[in-house]
């Protein structure tokens with residue numbers, strides 16, 4: 001990870017475009033695993049807001065229906081190291097939360113066993129203090145507030161606009177969607193999924209493999225493998241023409 005990723009977002013972006021204009025940016029070449037929505041989004045963010053250059057996509061051979069994706073070569077994962085050797089190319093596994101993140105975790109492990117370094121992207125518009133301990137194959141979108149002393153494991157996706165309170169820990173292979181409030185000192189076990197607008201009170205532990213549904217308010221520790229939901233909006237007696 002380039003050390004200047006820890007600059008504040010705007011400064012990082014200015015430095016990046018200056019280096020690109022001057023031809024000084026050393027763009028590291030990356031192959032993305034996946035051809036789904038997340039892969040398309042990851043390609044966009046890496047192209048517009050990073051020192052990485054996406055050069056190809058890869059998926060399992062049985063899923064290859066064409067030779068290109070987003071105008072870049074699409075090659076079988078089984079033999080990707082022949083065309084894009086791990087010594088020269090890095091990889092990012094862009095798979096969503098399907099199967100409670102286990103599909104992404106499996107491909108993450110396979111990519112590592114093939115010898116690839118897995119990149120971590122942090123948006124230049126993410127607010128953090130530069131001391132966040134963060135693993136590989138993470139993708140951190142814009143408008144986060146990541147407070148000091150936060151630790152984020154490997155293969156964690158943090159979609160846009162979350163609050164991650166001080167001293168919180170997020171385990172490996174988690175997916176945090178958007179506008180989630182993780183209060184300070186919270187521990188999130190591995191393979192968890194947190195839906196939009198979920199709220200976790202401070203100091204609790206979310207056990208591994210939990211699903212916290214959209215809008216749920218969690219006030220106590222959870223048990224491994226459980227699902228929590230909040231209360232859905234109710235239909236009001238008057239229709240909108242009355243207002």
Ligand SMILES: CC(C)(COP(=O)(O)OP(=O)(O)OC[C@H]1O[C@@H](n2cnc3c(N)ncnc32)[C@H](O)[C@@H]1OP(=O)(O)O)[C@@H](O)C(=O)NCCC(=O)NCCS
Pocket residue numbers: 159177178194195196211212213214215216227228229230231232
């Ligand atoms: C918790 C969750 C995984 C359950 O999924 P599911 O079992 O497929 O649930 P369904 O959508 O079939 O809903 C079943 C019932 O539970 C209710 N329900 C489901 N999730 C709910 C939630 N988060 N809050 C309140 N009620 C919920 C539904 O309203 C529905 O009620 P009904 O039978 O009275 O109509 C899911 O609803 C959820 O919250 N997903 C997260 C969505 C999200 O954040 N998406 C962003 C992705 S980036």
